[in-house]
Amino acid sequence: MTEAKKSLKRTLIGKVVSDKRAKTVTVLIERRVKHALYDKIVVKSSKYHAHDEKGEYKMGDIIEITESRPLSKTKNWVATRLVEKAAAV
Numbered sequence: 001m002t003e004a005k006k007s008l009k010r011t012l013i014g015k016v017v018s019d020k021r022a023k024t025v026t027v028l029i030e031r032r033v034k035h036a037l038y039d040k041i042v043v044k045s046s047k048y049h050a051h052d053e054k055g056e057y058k059m060g061d062i063i064e065i066t067e068s069r070p071l072s073k074t075k076n077w078v079a080t081r082l083v084e085k086a087a088a089v
Contacts, residue, residue, distance in 0.1 A: 014030070014048070016062075023055065027048050
């Protein structure tokens with residue numbers, strides 16, 4: 001069969017909040033969930049460290065990250081593509 005297999009790895013899209021470390025970016029992922037008791041939409045967020053081999057992603061960029069094998073103690077995501085470049089100030 002020559003069908004394209006769907007990847008079992010999770011992908012997330014978020015904003016780069018730090019690019020100070022070598023080959024690593026910190027990505028903030030925000031998701032909207034309904035509060036169980038009050039039925040209000042609440043924004044929950046998580047930060048992930050993602051591997052950025054070439055150092056091409058800068059603070060403010062919106063990027064896609066994909067799950068990978070553990071690369072360090074805290075890093076098991078890889079930055080895969082740029083979704084939106086940060087607005088120049």
